[in-house]
Amino acid sequence: MIRVWEGILALPIIGTLDSARTQVVMENLLEKIVETGSRIAILDISGVPAVDSLVAQHLIKTVSATRLMGAECIISGIRAEIAQTIVHLGIDLSNIHTKASLASALKLAYSMLNIEVRRGEKKFQG
Template sequence: MSQETDAVLQLLGDNEEQILSQWLQEAGGNAARLTEAGRRALRGDAEEILRNLREALRAGGDPENFEAPAWSALRGALESLSRSRAAQGQSAGDTSVFVLAFKRPLFGLIQDRMKAQPERQMAAVWTLSVLVDRMAQWTVSTYQQTREDLIKRQQQDLLELSTPVIKLFEGVLAVPMIGTLDSSRTQVVMETLLQRIVETGSRLAIIDITGVPTVDTLVAQHLLKTVSAIRLMGAECIISGIRPQIAQTIVHLGIDLQGIATKSSLADALQLAMEQQGFVITRRQA
């Protein structure tokens, strides 16, 4: 343990209550608007960070190497702080400011206790500054990772919700496609549809592309892959929603849809599916 680290550790141990009080005062610009429970939670966060910081310094943690095992408990406390604040709607900057406010009381103590040793004073200030900066950066990194994970989960949920598999009739499934059809979406559609074919024993699947704005070569390839997978499961496929513009685009691109039943609307596709299943629909006379 270096002299500077030892000096910081001694200050933390001898002046814990003073440091906590000044830290919360410095960081708690909105403390007046906090409830009593909120103030207790804020103090609890500060106490946990301070306790883990002392333990890491006692274990010989080097502030320049914040990812070392000695700092694992402190990193965990900072990650918990960042995630909880992110869940409450606070920004990464809010959490970072809270951690950086820790510098103020310690700088004051160093200035007061080491004024007769200017060289040691500057070294301790540098060590402390590096350490708190690393702590603040860690909370920002954790916040960003938390947000990215949340966005990925939301994207996956939206992807699954945007590709529902609907049972229209006995043995007939339908997948209404809305929006751009890309590789990830095709994979979700294929997996969900094939699973539903197995579960329901359906023999026909209707892929409705009425809500797909454009059809290019890539979209057509995704459709053909899905049709091929459906046929491998022993079922047949009908593509509905072929508008005039899409029909012209398919022809111009030279995309071969021969052997695949296509209809201009979902209603027509359902009628064809019923006919292929051997059902006859008649209007009941009044």
């Protein structure tokens, strides 16, 4: 779990997700939301090799639990093959924020919190 900004948590998930692991992920995420008072959680699934219907349902439950805690959830790392699998399985993620990359999820998170990030003058001289 990474606190990337005040109010924003990122959770990179690497490897296969099963029921037990997803439960641990959800519990840790919810605890960290309470502990930090974060309003946005980004679940980055770039490191998840495959998504089946069970994994997708676990992700949806995690998003629902996050919302019950008063935070919004963004799922990032949606690769083309994962998008195709989700569509073929008939899983509806239309009410969940999804992004292809962590960078685009962060951009959305900043926007949701009205945080403006812009380039300044280069001050570092190396």
